Amino acid sequence: MYRYRLVFPLLLCLYFSGLSGQVLVTGKINHSVDTLVALIIPPTTLGGAPSTTSVRLSAGNEFSFAIDTNVATSAQLTHGESNIFVFLVPNQSFSLEFIGGEKEAKAVRFAGPGGADNTFFHAYLQFLAEQAPPIDSSRLARSTTREYRRLMEQNRAARENFVENYTSKTGIKVAPQLLQWLRNDIAYTYATALLRYPSDFQRLHAGTKHRDPSASYFSFLDHIAVNNPDAILQASYQRFLESFIIHKLKKPMDWELRTGGAYQYAFLNRFLIGPSLYYMQYLVFERNLNWLVKPEYMAKQYQAFMASDAPVLLKQKLKDLRESPPKVYSLQSFSIVDGPVLAEVFQFHNGDRPDTSFFQGRPSLLYFHDRRFYRVDFVIHYLKKLRQNLIAHPDMNICLVDMNGDFADWQKFYSENEYDNHPITHLSMNYFDKAFDMKLQQGRHPNIVLIDTNGLIVEALNWKPPVKRILELIEQIP
Structure with missing residues (x-):
């Protein structure tokens, strides 16, 4: 059976446009493998949700989408298990045709007012996939900060040169919205990679001697717009904002400044304004729904956020999360109730494995600890203090x-x-890295996981909360 496949690494991003209108996307698929074609469009406003529209192929394998939009955006066209990215500009309709081969599409032809934009967009994505792949994280071990920055500058220059040279050599006129979107994506992808390098290095190569970058390493921040309302919906810009704030939060000596939601929230106003500030305020609230630090302050800031000029959909999304917060987190690789699988993941210090009922019948608290970075006696003191306060839960793991x-x-x-x-440590367990792979918003393994009597995760925290607050959470465990 014929299957075409075009998968590109560029994440879906958006670029605001003052235009409004309709985009008609028509096309034909040679050698179809399904009766449906779907078009997935990311949110077109902060707080919005992606939209998916599906249409059925005609007898001649043709399809058509009519899209009302005031935003220039990339979108994902899917058929069966395959997909391709296209770029939508208001009032710039286009058609496309897949030219099939035995195993994958040999070419995609575009035509119409938006055909030139998508011909260029398609060529750029092919260039990324074939000639400008992302920097392999394993190379971090073999590079100094100066070498890594040079690698990233070369990567950025290659992308920028392709964009500039393609239009000049071919004479194709590309929509300014697409050009600006690409320039934003290139710049913020480059900046995010440099901001995350120090922490990525330590995460991937713990124990390797490596000095923190000097102040001159971060000089690239002097040449990039931290507040960019026109790029607020671009995924690359959102990742940059988060990495930028984390970078700034690392400078103060107080550890809680970059772990507690209240401290993060108070810090945002120093650097951000407008849509960038609203997005990061929402992000801090989203990741700290329980307000474990300074709950009165967070409640006050929540009311201020709801009364601010933040987008209505963003405020409504946060309100819905506060009223119905997610209580059960799912596991990507296995269910925590599954005893045999747990036996393959955890191991007690005497070599025994937890039995199938270890996480059932009584609540459990797991504290994930990496002794390569933090003193274990601090953690044991914390857990001992916690145990002393758990009078109502003497059997808790x-x-x-x-x-x-x-x-x-x-x-x-x-x-x-x-x-x-x-x-405390008689219940210590060894954990094989990456086996406990969870779909959590924190983006990394949590420090603390609370498990109810049914073996389900009811809370996951990526930092150590005060004992008083965690006791309140434990009291809520069913």
Whole structure:
């Protein structure tokens, strides 16, 4: 059976436009593998939801979409298991045809007013896939900060040169919205990669000697617009905003400044204004729905946000989250109720595996700890204090989970430190990295996971909250 496949790494982004109108997308698919074609358009306003429209192929394998939009945006056209990205500009309709081969499409032809834009867009995506792939994270171990920045500058220059040279050599006139969208995507992708390099290096190569970048390393921030309302819906710009704020939060010595929602929220006004500020305020609220630090302050700021000029849909989305917060987090690779799978993931210090009922019948708290970065005695003191306050839950599992993955090394460490008979560490478990792969908004493994009596995750936190607040959460566990 014929299957075409065109998958590109560029994430869906948006670019605001003052235009409004309709875009008619028509096309034909040679050698179809399904009766339906779908067009997926990302949110066109902050707080909005993606829209998906499906149409049935005609007898001649033709399709047509009529889209009302005032935003220039990339979109995803899917057929069967295959997809291709197109670019929509208000009032710029176009048609396309897939030219089939035995296993994949040999070409895509575009025509109409928006045909030139999509011919160029398609060529750019092919260039990214074939000649300008993302920097392999494994190369971080073999690069200094200066070398890595040079690699990223070369990567950025290659993309910029393609955009400029393609239009000059071919003479194709491209919509200014598409050109600006690409320039934004290139600039913010480059800046985000440089901002995340120090933390990515430590995450991928823990224990490797590596100095923090000097102030001159971050000089690229002097040449990029931190507040860019025209790019607020672009995924690359949103990732940049988050990385930028995290970078700024690392400078103060107070650790809580970059872990507690209240501190993050208070910090945003120093650097952001307008849509950029509203987006990051929403993001902080979204990731700290329980307001574990300074709840009175967060409640006051929530009311101020709801009364602000933030987009209506964004405020409504936050209101819905506050009224009906997600309580059960799903696991990507396995169910935590599945005993046999858990036995393959966790291991006690004496070599035993948890039995099938370990996380059932009584609540559990797992504290994921990496002793390569943080002193284990601090964590044990925290858990001991927590245990002393859990008078109402004497049978609760409190487990310190080591994230190093090397069981022999971990076992030796605990034996040498005489932790074998410790009231907390006797329930310590070893954890094989990446096996516990969760779909969590935090974007990384949490520090603390609370599990109810049915073995379901009811809370996941990426930082250590005060004992008083976590006790309140435990009291809510069914």
